[in-house]
Amino acid sequence: xxxxxxxxxxxxxxxxxxxxxxxxxxxxxxxxxxxxxxxxxxxxxxxxxxxxxxxxxxxxxxxxxxxxxxxxxxxxxxxxxxxxxxxxxxxxxxxxxxxxxxxxxxxxxxxxxxxxxxxxxxxxxxxxxxxxxxxxxxxxxxxxxxxxxxxxx
Numbered sequence: 001x002x003x004x005x006x007x008x009x010x011x012x013x014x015x016x017x018x019x020x021x022x023x024x025x026x027x028x029x030x031x032x033x034x035x036x037x038x039x040x041x042x043x044x045x046x047x048x049x050x051x052x053x054x055x056x057x058x059x060x061x062x063x064x065x066x067x068x069x070x071x072x073x074x075x076x077x078x079x080x081x082x083x084x085x086x087x088x089x090x091x092x093x094x095x096x097x098x099x100x101x102x103x104x105x106x107x108x109x110x111x112x113x114x115x116x117x118x119x120x121x122x123x124x125x126x127x128x129x130x131x132x133x134x135x136x137x138x139x140x141x142x143x144x145x146x147x148x149x150x151x152x153x
Contacts, residue, residue: 028068032077039085
């Protein structure tokens with residue numbers, strides 16, 4: 001009686017492990033098929049390419065199932081598809097050092113340009129000479145106009 005109970009628990013445990021493993025495979029398959037675009041040019045995600053007679057989606061999905069069943073990692077699968085079909089096969093670019101730099105550098109350069117412009121304008125503003133206040137001297141405007149006329153300023 002005790003052996004029967006232990007064998008039932010063991011069988012149930014094995015069944016549970018296989019069930020969870022297949023659910024994980026299904027989730028990975030769904031996740032990866034939505035991270036890639038169909039190569040036929042329809043512009044749809046691979047997992048949802050539904051146009052009739054698609055020459056590429058069935059083959060690509062079969063490759064994806066095969067790679068998952070081999071136990072390859074998600075990154076390895078995506079890199080293999082990218083190597084075979086080109087970088088446009090990915091729905092979103094992979095996070096690589098170059099992609100990080102390509103996303104970070106333009107905003108940094110823009111902010112540096114804005115701050116540089118503000119610094120330059122502030123420096124120019126500090127260098128400007130204040131216009132003297134009108135003097136209380138009699139005939140000041142006439143003398144100033146004569147100076148400007150003679151110096152051609």
